[in-house]
Each structure stands twice: as C-alpha cells, then as structure tokens.
Amino acid sequence: MEFKKPKTFGEILMLQQYLDKNIHSSRERTLEDITMSFIAECVEFNEETKFSHKTWKTKEYDKAKELEELTDIFFFFAQMVNYCDTNLDEFTKIAYLIDLDFNEWNKKYIVEGHIPVLYLIQSVTKNHLLTVSDLLIEICQKLGYTKEDILESYWNKWQKNIKRIGKEWN
Incomplete structure (x- = not known):
C-alpha cells in the first residue's frame, strides 16, 4: 500500500487508522487510554512552549520541539476521532465538521x-471533539503554525x- 502526505484532516484520519491497526497492543485500547495519552501530550507540549507551567526552570525555547509535541497531540486527536466512529452518522458529521474547520483554517486568532x-x-x-478541534487550530495560529506546518x-x-x-513498538 502506498501512502502520501496528507492534504486534509480526513487524510490524517486515514493514516492514523492504518497506524493504529498495525500497532500490536498488549490489550485493547480504550477511549480512556487515548484521552490519557492526549492529556500527557498536552503537558509535554506545554513544557516546550514559551508559556510553560515550569516557571522555575530556565530552558531554551526550541520551536521544532514545540511543533513536534503539538503534532503528537494531533496524533491522539485523530486516534480519538477514529475511535468514536462506532456511531457512523455521528462520526461522519464530526469528522466532516473537523475536516471543514481544519481545511478552512481561517486566520481568526x-x-x-x-x-x-x-x-x-x-x-x-x-x-x-469540535471544541478540541477549534482549540487546536487556535493554539496553532497563536503560535504561528500553518495548516501546512501541521x-x-x-x-x-x-x-x-x-x-x-x-x-x-510491539
């Protein structure tokens, strides 16, 4: 199977689905597992920003590390959206709205x-999930990242x- 760089959030969902299906886990992954992973990545991301909660540390800001951690959040967000596809009508609606939001990427923030x-x-x-999508786009824009960067x-x-x-990985 040949893969190419995604151009839309919908294509990210397809790539993520393939990745998730090929990772062999020791047990079935739950929505709680994915949510915890998402939260852990949010904390790691925060630590790489200029706005880190670690006010007692002096650490040189590295924009590349910041983007890497932000991207990790998108991995778990895509995993979460894919996980929620049990209700096909709802999944289709949510995936469509997120894709629309992501692809329009209006410079609002x-x-x-x-x-x-x-x-x-x-x-x-x-x-x-729709609020999460909006917040991710807001964060990207406030930090100067484009859709293409993501x-x-x-x-x-x-x-x-x-x-x-x-x-x-197993």
Whole structure:
C-alpha cells in the first residue's frame, strides 16, 4: 500500500487508522487510554512552549520541539476521532465538521499570548471533539503554525512511527 502526505484532516484520519491497526497492543485500547495519552501530550507540549507551567526552570525555547509535541497531540486527536466512529452518522458529521474547520483554517486568532492548554484538556475529557478541534487550530495560529506546518510535521512523524512498529513498538 502506498501512502502520501496528507492534504486534509480526513487524510490524517486515514493514516492514523492504518497506524493504529498495525500497532500490536498488549490489550485493547480504550477511549480512556487515548484521552490519557492526549492529556500527557498536552503537558509535554506545554513544557516546550514559551508559556510553560515550569516557571522555575530556565530552558531554551526550541520551536521544532514545540511543533513536534503539538503534532503528537494531533496524533491522539485523530486516534480519538477514529475511535468514536462506532456511531457512523455521528462520526461522519464530526469528522466532516473537523475536516471543514481544519481545511478552512481561517486566520481568526491573531493575538499572541495565552494558549488554552487547560481548556483543551478540559474539553477532551468531556469528549467535546469540535471544541478540541477549534482549540487546536487556535493554539496553532497563536503560535504561528500553518495548516501546512501541521500536515508536514504529521506526515514526517507518521513515517517514523510506521518504522517503529515491530521494533520499538510491539
């Protein structure tokens, strides 16, 4: 099977679905597992931003690491959306709206400053996927990332993750 760099969030969902189906887990992955992974990545992401909660640490800001952690959040967000496809009508509606939101990527959030990571965590624990989508786009825009940055970073990380199957990952 040949894969190519995604151009839409819908294509990210397909790549993520393939990756998830090929990772052999010791047990079935639950929505709670995915949510915990998402939250863990949010904390790791926060630690790489200029707005880190670790005010006692002096750490040189690295935009590449920030983008890598933000991309990891998108991996678990895609995994979560795919997991919720048990109700096909609802999944189709949610996936469509997220894809529309992601692909339009209107420059709404021009003001720099506060990035709503805690609100993102709160929204994901309530399974408010459309709010999570909006918040992810807001965070990307506030930090100066484009849709293309996310698609490129996702693609690069996805290719690395595929190679990890059967080696670092079971």
